[in-house]
Amino acid sequence: MTGGSEGAQERPVDWGDVRRCFPILDQEVSGRPLVYLDNAATTQVPECVVGAIAEHYRRDNANVHRSTHTLSARSTASLEQARATVRRFINAESAEEVVFTRGTTESVNLVAAGLAAWHGAGFSAVASALEHHSNFVPWQQQALRAGGSFAVAPLTEGGDLDEVALVSLLESRPRGIVALALVSNVLGTVSPVARLTQLAHERGWLVLVDAAQGMRHGTVDVQAMGCDFLCFSGHKMLGPTGIGVLYGRRGLLDELPPTAFGGEMVEEVSGERSLFERAPLRHEAGTPNYVGALALAAAIDFLEGVGREAVAERERRLLMRLEEGLRALGRVRVLGAPRRREGVISFTVENAHPLDVAVLMDKRGVAVRAGRQCAQPLLTEAYAVDRVVRMSPAFYNTFEEIDVALDCLERTMALLGS
Incomplete structure (x- = not known):
């Protein structure tokens, strides 16, 4: 932040x-x-977000990325404009680093399941003791299923992450991913994620930041943070429920195995195999919540309008x-x-x-x-x-x-x- x-x-x-x-x-x-x-x-x-939802259903509603008719083109344009708005809001390098999900929970589970499938028994995760269950249980459960390792980084007496203990954990375990809350949903602790990310990267670890509680409390800049993944939910920042974002560095998202399968996320399908699209489509199986995405963009515009x-x-x-x-x-x-x-x-x-x-x-x-x-x-x-x-x-x-x-x-x- x-x-x-x-x-x-x-x-x-x-x-x-x-x-x-x-x-x-x-x-x-x-x-x-x-x-x-x-x-x-x-x-x-806010009323402007409610209005954006209503106006889309009154005028433009049609499935995205699938048809050549005018309403579908409008819906698709609104979805991709929303993706561009999110990219600007978090200062991602590319809109292709923005995946729309149902919320922070689905975003974390997508990364956890993908990395566990990627690394197998070598899967290793560390979560801070500040984490919401959504950024704790997925790592714990994927580690158990993969036969990997999971550890919890403790806190200081005041309620900040103990950085010395975190470094000790990272240096004593197989390299993997660190899960960090930007802002604790219980204590309100703001973690210095840019510094923590640097500490993790120096030791060969990836970092995922749960920013669900932090998106209203200042500017969130993923490039300044240096994190590999970042997640947040629309309903905690003036948007509707059922829409969220997974930011991931482009190379990682392209390599991360998809965890849900269906339409739109495939490039080629035959009886013998399926080839998957590049990010973000490879991680957006089925019809995305395009109305939720444009409503989230309206919420972002509102926040930026206030300042x-x-x-x-x-x-x-x-x-x-x-x-x-x-x-x-x-x-x-x-x-x-x-x-x-x-x-x-x-x-x-x-x-x-x-x-x-x-x-x-x-x-x-x-x-x-x-x-x-x-x-x-x-x-x-x-x-x-x-x-x-x-x-x-x-x-x-x-x-x-x-x-x-x-x-x-x-x-x-x-x-x-x-």
């Missing part, structure tokens, strides 16, 4: 105007104004206010103190079950998440807790909503304490 030139805004952002692009936020839950603080799970979708660094700075300030308020409350234990935190903060309340906290807060209109956050190894092994409450503001939230949420939590704690 690196800073960009768009940090210097010509004029201040009118956050009220931005918020009005999300009419779902203007409603009541249980008779109280909705305060939506579950953005790490799914962000809301990526303006969005990131707004979210940093909201999270700072939230963390300061949580630490001021008695009985609250905030997990981790990483060098840099973005997007999310998780905590427990003394003598209160996280699910009870979340349910009671919802009764006052405040939407938070409670549970294991799809990160059981992190919670149980690093922090000795089973479940947590998680709050994750987005740029369309307000500072007043943060105060409302903190007041709601304090009232909830008093109720549970009684």
Whole structure:
């Protein structure tokens, strides 16, 4: 994650105007104004993205890459323009390095299965202890199936990846791939992926970055990172569900064995053999979610229109206010103190079950998440807790909503304490 030139805004952002692009936020839950603080799970979708989906279905809808008629040509052009938009957004060298998937989970599984098939018993993977299950379980399971090796890189006391321990793991095992979260979905830890990638490459390892939680929090530049693969999901950055991206360096994507088979991804088929297309088509079997792709492009255009660094700075300030308020409350234990935190903060309340906290807060209109956050190894092994409450503001939230949420939590704690 690196800073960009768009940090210097010509004029201040009118956050009220931005918020009005999300009419779902203007409603009541249980008779109280909705305060939506579950953005790490799914962000809301601006009207322009909804409109892009509707307009395509009204005017241009037809299958892509398959027909010569006008509607198909329009659909195909929209899909490939979306691919070009994603390429620009992450600064990939070529649009052919952008594969559309159903989301981060499918992207990681595609790479894990492909590499395991490629390397067989020599397959080796290391995941950090920060990982979401989607960037942990696929590597673990493919290693088990291939008879390879899988290891977990531990954390420092504050919740950052222990770089010394990571290097030790890389130097003591067969070369393979390192799986790293750009931003932890539990602690909000921002990992220095460019430096970690360099450490891995110097020892002959590939690197995959799970950027699902990091795409709104500044400029993501895959060339600056130097990573081999990067994955993210549309629904965590104002897009619809069911669309995601796998970035991979062109040479790797062309060599990576496909893991799904069907139409469009083949170059030649006979009774004896099949030859596969080059990337990205070799990894996009069947009809792609072309409407999801163009909607993701519309979400990217929206983010860039607001200003990526303006969005990131707004979210940093909201999270700072939230963390300061949580630490001021008695009985609250905030997990981790990483060098840099973005997007999310998780905590427990003394003598209160996280699910009870979340349910009671919802009764006052405040939407938070409670549970294991799809990160059981992190919670149980690093922090000795089973479940947590998680709050994750987005740029369309307000500072007043943060105060409302903190007041709601304090009232909830008093109720549970009684």
